[in-house]
Amino acid sequence: MTQFWPAPAASGAVRATVPVPGSKSITNRALVLAALAEGPSTLRGPLRSRDTELMAEALRALGSDLQDGPEGSWRVAPGPLRGPAEVDCGLAGTVMRFLPPVAALAEGRVTFDGDPRARERPLDAVLNALRALGADISGDSLPFELHGTGKLAGGAVTIDASASSQFVSGLLLSAPCFEQGVTVTHAGEPVPSLPHIDMTVSMLRAAGVEVDDSTWDVWRVAPGPIRALDLDVEPDLSNATPFLAAAAVTGGSVTVPGWPERTDQAGDAIRDILARMGATVELGPAGLTVTGPAELAPLDIDLHDVGELTPTVAALAAFAAGRSRLRGVAHLRGHETDRLAALQRELTGLGGDVEQTDDGLLIEPRPLTGGNWHSYADHRMATAGAILGLLVPGVLVEDIATTRKTIPDFPGMWSSMLGAVD
Structure with missing residues (x-):
């Protein structure tokens, strides 16, 4: 039987410290x-x-x-x-x-x-x-x-x-x-x-x-x-990105402790991505802190080297102030699911305007409505749905348990983060 998780909506700007498990x-x-x-x-x-x-x-x-x-x-x-x-x-x-x-x-x-x-x-x-x-x-x-x-x-x-x-x-x-x-x-x-x-x-x-x-x-x-x-083992920086995205889309502030100053993890690229979208990004003794802007700027970005971040970036782009182009990720068609087709299908299902290109996505922000968000047994699709649910009431994420692939208790961490809002 298919189970859907009601993605919690944020009641205000998220402000939290979120320790993330190892990479x-x-x-x-x-x-x-x-x-x-x-x-x-x-x-x-x-x-x-x-x-x-x-x-x-x-x-x-x-x-x-x-x-x-x-x-x-x-x-x-x-x-x-x-x-x-x-x-x-x-x-x-x-x-x-x-x-x-x-x-x-x-x-x-x-x-x-x-x-x-x-x-x-x-x-x-x-x-x-x-x-x-x-x-x-x-x-x-x-x-x-x-x-x-x-x-x-x-x-x-x-x-x-x-x-x-x-x-x-x-x-x-x-x-x-x-x-x-x-x-x-x-x-x-x-x-x-x-x-x-x-x-x-x-x-x-x-x-x-x-x-x-x-x-x-x-x-x-x-x-x-x-x-x-x-x-x-360092914290998993790719798994940290949905929590940092929560700060960006709600205009809040999230800190991930233990963020390394130097690392080979692809997830470290989220720092530059969020900064380009207008967020304030600070790395200090407490960890990495992201503070969201009043309005997210759109992106034209090549994600070829950091393709695993594409579902998070696509969710962010759905709330940006203009059209975003995500490039260089044709290989995502062979990941846990065809992530490009899945993102297009699910964002469109919530009212979004998304077009597939030969190597990525074009995302034109539109007012979104609640509905079912299918995960396709893909942990990063599931967390992308959770990000959207912060600002779109009524998003129901299919099989949130698929996040156990890389995060032992994503729903619990997400709920704990949302316990601290303005």
Whole structure:
């Protein structure tokens, strides 16, 4: 039975401090590196959500000793990788794209499957690359089966990563354990979400791995040990964006504690986006504080490197003082859902004027009315609906529980934030 969550309307300007759980992108990369490291690792402040729990369970199935530590930490002791094992990817791109290279290092049979929508998400680039590097894989999408021999030759491979940066990151994370390491060359349209590859490279280097990314669209990882991790996970900056957007659309002020001064997270781009829309953005000892303007300015912006922010930005643009153009995000048609079609359909359903282009959206603000907002099992579609509901009474968000993919209790956090308004 379909369930709809009445998105709470803001009774005034939102004024709140909102602590945000750890970064999914960092947590899942760290879990993979810890499972392949030369000794036990500790991850403090990791995200505990569906995507990260799926990653943890998959690594346990493959032989890692992954235990709960104090205050929500994870302790990971690497073990011999082996099958038979079953990996449930859910709808997590990081699981379905980061773990096949890990499984290729296991000895035995490993089967992969996931949610129905996951079977439609592009995966062939990483699977074909693994075949070229010596892996035995049957199938080009979920479900598929991998037969490991306990090692992988590695070497040089050329892929088209224009559908997802995760194809590159997935190969790089396991590459130190390949006999020859790996050299990945991208050939195709520009790789989206490059900050995520930068994050992968930074985390590999921090673990003592030699990485050469000095040539554009080429990444070389040398074979060698991965140092054990002792890591404090940053807050998830992309998951923080709906709360900061609440300040922007209501003319209020929201602070997210622990915002890093320097980071590889794509979500950090929200600072510039909100400033361009007229908000006051301040990074200080208390964290990042966003104070909303009297009127939101429209945008003409290329979101190619930060496509995951598109649903939040589209919700903001629906309240702007003019037409906005969001560009460079054609790859979002292959995310948890076709996000461009979904945003057009749902905003139009509330009375908006939205047009799809070849690589994005044109959004002309119109008076919006309440109604059903479908999430398509996509956490960022669900949070976009919550943003709209702040100013549009009667917005009903389908399956708000899908936000558990990356935020353990989004409805509770949202309600707590709205408990403090002018």
